[in-house]
Amino acid sequence: MNTGDFVNIEFVGKVKDTGEVFDVTSEEVAKKEKIFDPRTKYGAITVVVDAGLVLKGLDEALKEMKIGEKKTVEISPDKAFGERKAELIKVIPMHNFKEQNVDPTPGSYVTINNLSGRVISIDGGRVRVDFNHPLAGKKLEYDVEVKGEVKDAADMVKGLTTYYTGIGLDKLAVTAEGKNVDVKLGMANVPPQVKKTIADAALKWIKDIDKIKFVDEFAR
Structure with a gap:
């Protein structure tokens, strides 16, 4: 496949050394692995090849695969979540957490000073937090299948909207007239910056459109 192709893919992402599943598009597999989240919309997702999605x-x-192909891909840390960095383990005074109404406990994940990390330990008035990504330094393995290519401009925009918002395809109404596309978001509250991200991606990768309009709906 080529850079810029829109494709629907399904996958299971695992930590290579342990087999722990951390990312999956199948609801059945998510339930089997006990990582099912009712807020997640399962099923094939639309991505743009070589676009960093x-x-x-x-x-x-994906660039080396064909439509309908299944493949197991091993991914080194430098092409996944990076190597672990000692400098991202920090000691933060407890009063900083209190000022931001955060109650740290060992093993919990916290957000402090706009950074998210895992609390390693608490010693007196000091909290040791690891701000590395939980999968940093780990080799990953993906079982991926390319289900099909997306050719229609409206379907491309719909796929991008679902990717960036998590709104189910059944909740979106996308129509195209000429080079203009309207996206009806229903009752979903999508921040302006997310709409801009979707529009920027669509206008960059979809040659058949020049304008995108988002339509919000409100009801009693």
């Missing part, structure tokens, strides 16, 4: 290692693999 998936991990770099997976993006590179």
